[in-house]
Amino acid sequence: METDEKSPLQHPHTDSGGNKKRVCYYYDPRISYVDYGETHIMVPHRVAMTHGLINTYGLLDDMDLLRVAPATEEDLKVAHSEEYLDLLRRLTPASYKHDAATREAAERHGLGVVRDRRTGCSTNDNPVIEDLWDYCLRYTGGSLAAARALAGGGYDVAVNWSGGMHHACEGGASGFCYVNDIVVAVRALLGRFGRVLYVDIDAHHGDGVETTFLEESRVMTVSFHQYDGKGFFFPGTGGVDDVGGASYRALNVPLEAGTGDELYHEMFGPITERVMQVFRPDAVVLQCGHGRSQLESWCGADSLAGDRITGLELSVRGHAKCVRLLLSYGVPLLLLGGGGYTINYVASCWCYETAVAIGREIPDEIPQHGYQEYYQSQGYKLHYHEARSGNSDAQMKKMDKVKKRVMAQLDHLSALMATPSIMRQPDEQPARAVDIDDDALVDRSLRGEDPVERLHRRCGELEVTEFLIHLGKTIQLKQNKG
Numbered sequence: 042m043e044t045d046e047k048s049p050l051q052h053p054h055t056d057s058g059g060n061k062k063r064v065c066y067y068y069d070p071r072i073s074y075v076d077y078g079e080t081h082i083m084v085p086h087r088v089a090m091t092h093g094l095i096n097t098y099g100l101l102d103d104m105d106l107l108r109v110a111p112a113t114e115e116d117l118k119v120a121h122s123e124e125y126l127d128l129l130r131r132l133t134p135a136s137y138k139h140d141a142a143t144r145e146a147a148e149r150h151g152l153g154v155v156r157d158r159r160t161g162c163s164t165n166d167n168p169v170i171e172d173l174w175d176y177c178l179r180y181t182g183g184s185l186a187a188a189r190a191l192a193g194g195g196y197d198v199a200v201n202w203s204g205g206m207h208h209a210c211e212g213g214a215s216g217f218c219y220v221n222d223i224v225v226a227v228r229a230l231l232g233r234f235g236r237v238l239y240v241d242i243d244a245h246h247g248d249g250v251e252t253t254f255l256e257e258s259r260v261m262t263v264s265f266h267q268y269d270g271k272g273f274f275f276p277g278t279g280g281v282d283d284v285g286g287a288s289y290r291a292l293n294v295p296l297e298a299g300t301g302d303e304l305y306h307e308m309f310g311p312i313t314e315r316v317m318q319v320f321r322p323d324a325v326v327l328q329c330g331h332g333r334s335q336l337e338s339w340c341g342a343d344s345l346a347g348d349r350i351t352g353l354e355l356s357v358r359g360h361a362k363c364v365r366l367l368l369s370y371g372v373p374l375l376l377l378g379g380g381g382y383t384i385n386y387v388a389s390c391w392c393y394e395t396a397v398a399i400g401r402e403i404p405d406e407i408p409q410h411g412y413q414e415y416y417q418s419q420g421y422k423l424h425y426h427e428a429r430s431g432n433s434d435a436q437m438k439k440m441d442k443v444k445k446r447v448m449a450q451l452d453h454l455s456a457l458m459a460t461p462s463i464m465r466q467p468d469e470q471p472a473r474a475v476d477i478d479d480d481a482l483v484d485r486s487l488r489g490e491d492p493v494e495r496l497h498r499r500c501g502e503l504e505v506t507e508f509l510i511h512l513g514k515t516i517q518l519k520q521n522k523g
Contacts (some may be wrong), residue, residue: 046250047191064085064399065190065483066104067183067201068092069111075176078168083217085176088203088383090412094392097410103195103399107186108484111178112225116185120253121173125150129219130174137169167214177220180204184222184377188229191324191373191475198374198398202216202391204326205379207247208276215249216275217380223328224253226375230324231259234373238322240313240364240468241265243330243379246279250328251291261290261320267310268295281446292316297436302359304432304440309363312447317370319455325372330379331360331390356426357386361394368398385415389423 073089108110117126128146135149136143147153153169156162173294177312180203187199188519208216227250230237239254241247241264254260266279285291295310339357367374376398388462407413407421419425432440441442 045332045420047267054450062103062105063197064104065107065139065187065196065199066095066101066395067107067109067187067199067203069179069183069203070108071109072176072179072203072361075170075172077170078218081165081168081464082382083216084382084384085203086326087150087264087387088378090384090415091202091391091395091416093410093412094388094407097408098159098392098396099326099391099402100395100399100401102135102396103198103401105483107183107190107199107482109179109182111182111484112176112185116225117177117181117220118154119228120211121209122212123265124358128152130489131178132169133252134169134171147212151215152219165179165216167219173219180206181220181222181225184226184375187377188226188377189477190482192230192233193382193482194233195477196373197371198368198376200376200395200398202329203375204325205243205330206249207328207330207379208242208245210249210252216245217447218249222250223247223250223326223377226377227254227260227326230326230375234260234323236261236320236322238316238325239263239328240316240325240331240363240367241328241379242309242360245274245380246276246293248276248278249277251285251293255285255288255291257298258288258290261292261316263292263312263316263323265296265305267298267300268293269297270295281443284450288521289457290320292447292450295443297439298434299354299432300440301354301432302356302362304437305355306362308440310366312444312451313363313366315448315451316386317372319431319451319458322372323434324375325367325370326375326377327364327367327393328377328379329360329364330389331355331381331387355423357390358391361397364394368503374398385419386425388412389416389419389425394457409449 056319058470068088070089070092072085075085077083077085094436114126114130128150129152130153132143132147137147144153148155148167152167154163155167156163157164180201184202184204187201187204188201190196199220204222204226206218206221208214209218227237235261238248239249239250239260239262241262243264244267246266246268247262247264251262251264254262262285264279267274268279270280271277279293279295281293281295283291292312294312296305296308364376376394377389378387381390393403403423405422405424407416407423414419427436
């Protein structure tokens with residue numbers, strides 16, 4: 042069995058007595074039924090595939106499963122305007138198709154067919170789909186439940202792979218994201234924690250989250266993303282000098298296609314270490330969106346090698362190393378999904394990162410389960426792509442300049458935060474206890490079996506039953522003849 046260089050894994054807050062699970066996990070099977078359309082590259086079914094792997098590797102036994110609890114419209118108001126939410130709530134494919142005023146309102150808010158400001162072409166990135174409002178409430182509910190579990194103090198890590206929709210803004214949809222569940226979750230965390238750090242390792246700039254918190258002294262956003270400097274790679278924002286004005290609480294690390302594990306972590310490790318030293322967060326949110334570059338398409342676990350539209354070329358281990366590093370600080374950690382459009386690769390990565398969060402190393406060989414055939418193209422291996430080594434001298438020099446620039450910006454932030462009037466803002470309180478009943482959040486009876494997994498298991502049981510019946514009849518027939 043292959044292991045990471047830091048194995049054996051051990052979460053710093055694991056309860057050695059085994060009496061209390063320190064990781065909680067959210068899964069709503071209804072999310073996997075959502076269909077963006079036959080030609081759309083966003084496939085929510087990847088969440089069910091991820092869950093299938095997590096289940097078949099036996100990881101559910103090491104986590105508490107959060108009760109399925111869709112968000113409410115009131116919950117979403119901390120991130121979005123009432124006008125936009127009202128439109129989302131009443132929008133259906135039928136009303137969009139038959140009512141011109143509804144279509145115009147949808148276009149103003151980035152929904153349905155809109156003209157792309159960058160290319161001038163019409164796109165349908167955020168289609169008006171069936172049960173759109175229910176979908177938004179469900180994936181946001183997962184992130185909110187996970188954030189509340191952390192705020193209650195009962196868990197060190199909370200996971201919602203169906204969340205991480207970082208492009209949605211206050212008044213509209215963007216980049217396949219309708220509602221920004223991350224903003225909702227961060228707001229919930231701020232109810233307990235004095236400072237919250239948001240780290241984005243999706244291949245696309247976390248623009249929606251960054252924009253929301255530009256004026257919030259208690260939140261810092263850090264985004265590592267692919268960036269061409271010409272606006273051809275979505276969303277075209279996130280240059281190294283975009284630091285949130287004079288606050289320096291928005292940090293952007295633009296990367297080139299083909300960065301790979303080694304160079305990526307030469308950036309990620311030192312920058313993250315310095316961020317933790319300077320900002321001193323009480324909780325961290327990590328968006329684990331995952332790629333291979335196809336600039337004619339856009340959006341993306343899309344920083345993974347082999348993704349359909351992006352090109353940072355990280356291995357599963359390389360991507361998970363980011364999770365491992367943030368775990369090592371012992372700060373409450375919320376793990377969210379995000380982009381990623383080659384769904385078997387996404388599921389492989391998120392399953393492995395779940396194991397990392399728990400503190401287990403799992404076999405590379407993917408066990409037999411209901412989604413087995415999805416992994417044929419990767420040889421039924423979790424680690425389908427090994428880290429490549431070597432970058433061009435030009436690329437190394439360019440990234441070295443970016444790192445120095447980012448480190449200089451962190452020095453500015455450090456100086457600002459050392460100023461007595463800046464060190465602790467009037468609205469910034471230290472972490473405090475929040476009265477949250479874990480039993481109300483956790484479903485103790487839920488075993489988390491996906492419907493496809495159940496069918497696969499039942500088919501297997503039926504095959505065994507039929508075999509035994511046939512065997513019994515054969516023996517009886519022989520006895521009768523004898």
